[in-house]
Amino acid sequence: MKMSKLFVQTLREFPSDAEVISHKLLVRAGYIRKLTSGVYNYLPLMWRVLKKIENIVREEMDAAGAQELLMPFVQPKELWEESGRWEVYGKELMRLRDRHNREMCLGPTHEEIITSIARDGLKSYKQLPVNLYQIQSKFRDEVRPRFGLLRGREFIMKDAYSFDMTQEGLEKEYENMAKAYTKIFKRCGLNTKMVQSDSGAIGGSVSHEFMVITDTDAGENDVFYCDSCDYSANSNHAVSKLPAGANITGEWTSAKIVDTPETHSIEELCDFLKIPSTLIVKTLVYIVDKKPVLALIRGDKQVEETKLMNAAGGSDIRIATAGEIEEMMGVNGFDAAKGFIGPQGLKEYNGYEITVIADETVKDMKNFVIGVNQKDKHGIGYNWDLDVKLPETVTDIRLVEAGELCPQCGKPLKVTRGIEVGNIFQLGTKYSKPMNAVYLDQNGKTQPYIMGCYGIGISRTAAAAVEAHYDEHGIKWPLAIAPYHAIVIPVSTKDEEQMRVANDIYVTLKKHGAEVVIDDRDERAGVKFKDADLIGFPYQIIVGKSIAEGNVEFKIRETDEKTAMKPEEAAEVVITAINNL
RNA sequence: CGGGAUGUAGCGCAGUUUGGUAGCGCACCUCGCUUGGGACGAGGGGGUCGCACGUUCGAAUCGUGUCAUCCCGACCA
Incomplete structure (x- = not known):
């Protein structure tokens, strides 16, 4: 293919609407x-x-x-x-x-x-x-x-x-x-990790995702993995063991309701009561398929919404708005808002019974702090089934955090970002x-x-x-998926010797099955080099002044390494590489 | 769907505050010159200023509405 005829328009600037x-x-x-x-x-x-x-x-x-x-x-x-x-x-x-x-x-x-x-x-x-x-x-x-x-x-x-x-x-x-x-992703030049995942709307039970690990914003998934064993999972499915030693038993000797003015967040409540967040049972209000669901979890942990949605048997989940929470309080005879919600006494909302789901982290807590649906008040020294009923559903709805322990081998888990390029489901x-x-x-x-x-x-x-493959000059395609294997660049199209050699290489490469472009444009060398790097041809064969010594320059885009060699040798390297694909 | 922003030439942008009939860089066409990392000079083509209605002698600019696009949150290959 002649570069002069290739349908491509490279731009000097990045598009303004692109993020990644x-x-x-x-x-x-x-x-x-x-x-x-x-x-x-x-x-x-x-x-x-x-x-x-x-x-x-x-x-x-x-x-x-x-x-x-x-x-x-x-x-x-x-x-x-x-x-x-x-x-x-x-x-x-x-x-x-x-x-x-x-x-x-x-x-x-x-x-x-x-x-x-x-x-x-x-x-x-x-x-x-x-x-x-x-x-x-x-x-x-x-x-x-x-x-x-x-x-x-x-x-x-x-x-x-x-x-x-x-x-x-x-x-x-x-x-x-x-x-x-x-095999497929390896052949495409990608390192992927196979991770356990939630099976989502497609349904079924067991599923895994293939993630390209990137550690950039483009990776929209958090992947938890263990260096010591083969455990790895999407955050929507990851489980972990918690390190021992968290303080989950309060020092109060009896249950009572105390004033906790203006404590709308766990942090404010901790400051006010001078306790660690591990003594608080946090109550969050979600709407799962229109139905109200209360999620109970230890104060220092976050809810993983996909897990909660699955536990509630729904297919859509969102956190309730402040307005919905107040309305829910109202119809159940309470006057409270976000920050003071608790599971007791809440019956129904919007025509649905209110479901309560507790995370496993709350089960062993004793003498804890919990919302009692009264504004500016909390219950302290509470215990399950004495002061508040332990919900029937106690399961894992917790978002794993890096540093928690691998469920398989007990070593600390790490987290990275990943792009999901494939998945497999058992339906x-x-x-x-x-x-x-x-x-x-x-x-x-x-x-x-x-x-x-x-x-x-x-x-x-x-x-x-x-x-996974780029630098400040442009794309660095893996050979197997590059649009063309190589580009031959005669530096000056007016130089007959350069054009003759370039053409010879071009013809030789094509004859051996290589997909190759010759940059026949009457452009300055800089323009050709910039375009070749930006487009990302894996191999560049530059025919320039060193032709006087009978040499061309062979550039590997992946490393930007340049080597002087005979034209036949350059062609040979490309042919060998594509034959090894 | 909630919050924020932007729509002016293929791309990137200025002009809008203070209304007077649209401009810059890149790209594109012609000529000259240049040819190892996005040269230079001269000339040229291309835009119903997102759309609609309104205000006005006159609207890219002011008002109302509408559509589109992008960013931040909840879904997924």
């Missing part, structure tokens, strides 16, 4: 252009990168025994009603109507469709197990798209679905996919049962499939690769 480096660089280097919020044009360079990632995914999925197919982007409401997700999925599901006023949606994921395909085509145990996948654009109407390709509304995803007869079969396929994923019969997707077993009995699903964000993987 992958977004900034992909726009500035001419890979993508925003069409509308969260929706991007993939320009020719970007499309080459995406196709490379897709092909790696394809090769590894096929090698793992999966079969590719393609499902529709537009889906009918009826299937989503069968699975029950038309109601549950929420506003991320982009709903629309056709000319006959039939309700449809844009596919955010394809469990419903694949399940309908399976139940039509997989009637016998003899056909199982099977794993089907596709690579396709998805649409999720995110509340707040951001970070360019990392959180778009339209994005490219590989989604695979497995059908098994038994849980053991599913677990085997799950392992199979985990191995394939590890079980979550879709096959409600959608009546069954096969006949050896005994002629109908059985629902045991399903798994496995996703990879293709466009997100590309962006994550940029997050």
Whole structure:
């Protein structure tokens, strides 16, 4: 490809609306252009990168025994009603109507469709197990798209679905996919960590995410991990043991209600009572699917909202507003506000019974401090079941913090940020049962499939690769997913000798299957170098004045290391590298 | 959806306070000159100033409404 004909426009400045480096660089280097919020044009360079990632995914999925197919982007409401997700999925599901006023949606994921395909085509145990996948654009109407390709509304995803007869079969396929994923990301030049995670709206029980560790803002997930063993988990799923020695028994000898004026926060309450926060049972008010939920947790700990939501059996959670809390107090006959809430005596709100869920941290506390739903007062010296009832549900709803102890080996946990580029779920019969997707077993009995699903964000993987490989000059693509392997740069297009040598290298490389660009533009050398670095060609072969000694310069973008060598040698290095991919 | 901000040429921005018919840098076209890290000179093309209504002799500028975009919080590949 001639640079003069390559459809790319590099910019001198970063776009003003970009926040993270992958977004900034992909726009500035001419890979993508925003069409509308969260929706991007993939320009020719970007499309080459995406196709490379897709092909790696394809090769590894096929090698793992999966079969590719393609499902529709537009889906009918009826299937989503069968699975029950038309109601549950929420506003991320982009709903629309056709000319006959039939309700449809844009596919955010394809469990419903694949399940309908399976139940039509997989009637016998003899056909199982099977794993089907596709690579396709998805649409999720995110509340707040951001970070360019990392959180778009339209994005490219590989989604695979497995059908098994038994849980053991599913677990085997799950392992199979985990191995394939590890290979895929490695081939893409990415170091990923496989972490335990919550299974979220897609449902099911066991799930893991593949995280690119970044330690920048682009990593939207906190990952807790242990250096001493293999434990690692997303913060929404991480568990830990607490170091011993926290003071959880107060010195009061009897329970009473005392004045605690203006203590709206745990900190103020600690200061006023001159006690550590570990003696306080904190009560937080949440709304889970419209229902009021009180969360009780030790004063020094934070609630992990996903855990709480799961404990409450909901699919949506938010903290209650100050207004809602006051209203809730009012209808239950109290006059109190945030800071003074406690679990006793609260019956119902908004037509729902109030659920109380306690974190395990409060269970062993004694002579503690707790809100009693009276303004400027708290209960002190309280004990469970003597002064206040221990809630029926006591479970783990706590957000893990770095330094707490690994649940497996007891060593301190560390935290880092990660970009989720893939995930794997054990779905079980979550879709096959409600959608009546069954096969006949050896005994002629109908059985629902045991399903798994496995996703990879293709466009997100590309962006994550940029997050992991860049410098102040631009992108440093891993060779396997770079849009082109190399660029040949004749420093002066007017110099016949330089042009002749450059062309020879270009032709040789192409002949050996290399994807290569020749910068034939009548530009100054600086412009060509800047563009080559920004776009991120892994190899640059610079044909300049050293041609007098018969040499060219060979530059490796990853290290910016430059070596003088014969033109044939330079070509050879590139050819060897791509043959080793 | 709550809080904050911004919409002026493909990109980055000034002009709005004090109303007078739109400008700078980059990019693009032509010519000259230059050719090892985003040169220089001359000339040129491109904008219903987000949109609508209003105030006014006159609106990018003032008012009202509306749409879009971005940032901070709750969801996810």
